[in-house]
Amino acid sequence: MNPFVLLGFAILLEVIGTSALRASAGFSRLLPSLVVALGYGGAFYLMSKALNSLPLGLTYAIWSGIGTALTALIGWFYFRDAFSPVALAGIALIVLGVVVLNLGSSGHG
Numbered sequence: 001m002n003p004f005v006l007l008g009f010a011i012l013l014e015v016i017g018t019s020a021l022r023a024s025a026g027f028s029r030l031l032p033s034l035v036v037a038l039g040y041g042g043a044f045y046l047m048s049k050a051l052n053s054l055p056l057g058l059t060y061a062i063w064s065g066i067g068t069a070l071t072a073l074i075g076w077f078y079f080r081d082a083f084s085p086v087a088l089a090g091i092a093l094i095v096l097g098v099v100v101l102n103l104g105s106s107g108h109g
Contacts, residue, residue: 017038
């Protein structure tokens with residue numbers, strides 16, 4: 001499977017796990033706590049597979065940048081976290097940074 005597809009699924013699972021972490025209320029709720037464990041476990045497994053073909057620095061930059069942006073947006077929409085225009089601009093800069101890293105990387109495998 002394409003390593004970027006694996007990385008995309010890894011990011012998705014990590015974001016789900018992180019969102020469930022908040023919903024777990026300090027691991028006091030069973031179902032969200034299980035989602036945390038499965039989400040992180042699956043995310044790290046898929047990321048490890050992606051790292052067989054992708055450079056570590058690029059992989060981690062994409063992982064952390066997109067994961068941070070998606071998690072912040074979920075917090076904003078689902079958990080009603082407050083965001084200022086400056087915070088939203090910061091999220092946009094994170095996404096832009098990931099795009100620039102992808103455009104500037106040479107040889108993915």
